Amino acid sequence: MIVADRKPFDDIKAMLEGFERVLIVGCGECVSVCMVGGEKEVEILASQLRMAAGKEGKKIELGETTLERQCDREYLELLKDKIENYDVVVSMACGAGVQFLAEMYDHKIVLPATNTRFIGVTEGEGVWTERCRACSDCVLAETGGICPVTICAKGLLNGPCGGTNDGKCEVSKEKDCAWTLIYNRLNKLGRLDSIREIFPAKKYNVQTRPGRRIHEAFKEKE
Amino acid sequence: MNEFEPKVVAFCCQYCAYSAADLAGSMRLQYSPNVRIVKLMCTGKVDVIHLLKAFEGGADAVFVAG
Structure with a gap:
């Protein structure tokens, strides 16, 4: 599977500076398994962003959704209506997913919340190691x-x-x-x-x- | 100026920490009313999102006892 890291919160927050309506899109495949960009991580990021905005007295409207995967058009299509309500989309998928989402909705700003690392395996609980360079x-x-x-x-x-x-x-x-x-x-x-x-x-x-x-x-x- | 009164949320396992709080009640022992207890079947269920939601809801501190 593809293994990724979540970007540091401050980096994500800085990317979103000035945006008020943000849609966070998770991916149910690899990044879900490596605990970076699945449904739960979407919830965590949204909670962090809400708290950060609240602390600074800023307004933020967050949408949260997780697709089966972001590397297939069929699943990305499900965002069609929802995406129009937001100024910016944060994808928590791997680099491939982020790009496919950005390609499909090229009138929207799509930002990555992860750093994609490698193709690897689950070596143990919470440990992933690289196995293939493709x-x-x-x-x-x-x-x-x-x-x-x-x-x-x-x-x-x-x-x-x-x-x-x-x-x-x-x-x-x-x-x-x-x-x-x-x-x-x-x-x-x-x-x-x-x-x-x-x-x-x-x-x-x-x-x-x-x-x-x-x-x-x-x-x-x- | 009013003194700061922190809101504390406690996630307690029903088999130990919650029983202890219950016993404290039976014994008429007082503990700070700032602590709001959330009873759980098991604290093994506690997830980071529960803690974050508590903070989002206005808690100043959260503790998990189990």
Whole structure:
């Protein structure tokens, strides 16, 4: 899933300076799971904004809504009537959601309430870690299911480098050496031969931005 | 000038803290009328939004006892 952080309250408050009618839109998918932009976080932000406005004697009218997700037009369409009652929209979705909302309602000012961080997993309660860099050229088959592009601080495809130290990375003792993890995993799987394979330079040409993918069944329509 | 009288909201678990407040009543012990008690089935239910709503509603302090 996509993992994000909520922007500091002061930053959000500063963005909203001068606006009186604010619609806060949450997203029920990834940001809901990582406790940043779901229904509950919408309520919390609204409460904080109301209190801050009250403290400063300012007027603020807040709308609160949470969509199933913000990366599909079908769900964004549900805002059609409501959005017209507000001067500005604060999206609590990831960067993709914020942009899609802004694209669909391009006559409205849409502001982000989150900083999108990475594609990751839930490692434990309240802990998420990055697992994928979306490099468009997956090497996990050869690396025992551990991604060197993401986990290795240098993103090395042929490792380990000279900075590996008792399973840790020279960058930080807190960080595992991805290639030690890969070695150990391949050893466990009896597939150590894989580590002898030399990867050629990464195919950066497949990483063109912005990424686009069309399902085979829909190619003709294009 | 009137002295500041804080409004305090207390979220109390019915099995312990609320029972204690109840017992205080039975024993005719007095505690500050500034404290408004909200009885909960369990304080495990308390969420940050409940605390924020209490502050929004004008509470100067909120405590959770359970």
